[in-house]
Amino acid sequence: MKRYLIYSVALGLIWCFVHGTISSTNFLVGLVLGPFVIYPFRELYDFTRKKTYINTIRKIPKQLKFLSVLLIEIIKANVMVAKIVLSPKMDIKPGIVAVPIRTVTDAGITAIANTITLTPGTLTLDVSDDRKVLYVHAIDASDPQGVRDSIRDDLEKYVLEAFE
Numbered sequence: 001m002k003r004y005l006i007y008s009v010a011l012g013l014i015w016c017f018v019h020g021t022i023s024s025t026n027f028l029v030g031l032v033l034g035p036f037v038i039y040p041f042r043e044l045y046d047f048t049r050k051k052t053y054i055n056t057i058r059k060i061p062k063q064l065k066f067l068s069v070l071l072i073e074i075i076k077a078n079v080m081v082a083k084i085v086l087s088p089k090m091d092i093k094p095g096i097v098a099v100p101i102r103t104v105t106d107a108g109i110t111a112i113a114n115t116i117t118l119t120p121g122t123l124t125l126d127v128s129d130d131r132k133v134l135y136v137h138a139i140d141a142s143d144p145q146g147v148r149d150s151i152r153d154d155l156e157k158y159v160l161e162a163f164e
Contacts, residue, residue: 008034059162066162070115073154077120084121084139095141096125099134099148101156108163109134115155122147 008031015030016022084090099116103109113124113134121139128135138147 004035004038007038010034011037062158063162066158069154069158070118073115073119077122081120081139091142092140093142094137094139095144097136097138097141097144097147099136099151100132101134102152103156103159103164104131105164108159111163112151112156112159115159116151119155122151 011034012027012030015033016026019026084092101109101112103112109127109131113127116122116124116134116136123137124134125137126135127133134151136147136151141147
């Protein structure tokens, strides 16, 4: 219940910024609408799990590191895709690669799937029913093990630190 109140207060502040006028009336409207916005999504978030705010604050540097690694990976992938586009005779073999993942939480799986999709040249297609494998389309899947290793070593390692 305490988290609903905290999220409602945050949504009240967000409502003020979205509306463009910071006033007590706008804040109260956002505060009242907050629970109605949060309630349908309660299944996505484990409100019963005890979270300490100290641990959340301690993860901020790891999340910033993840963000920097993500930006570097996006830049590297953009260069690779640009090479492919600029040299159309390049021998590429697009394909779908099954990538085993170590993340277990919904937030971790979502983060790694979205990270893969944000990286040019790759797209997360599906998650297996047991939530242990991601199916990824790669623009160049001529080395499937290399794609798996790249995701596991360059991306998932930082997702585990930041979101698990």
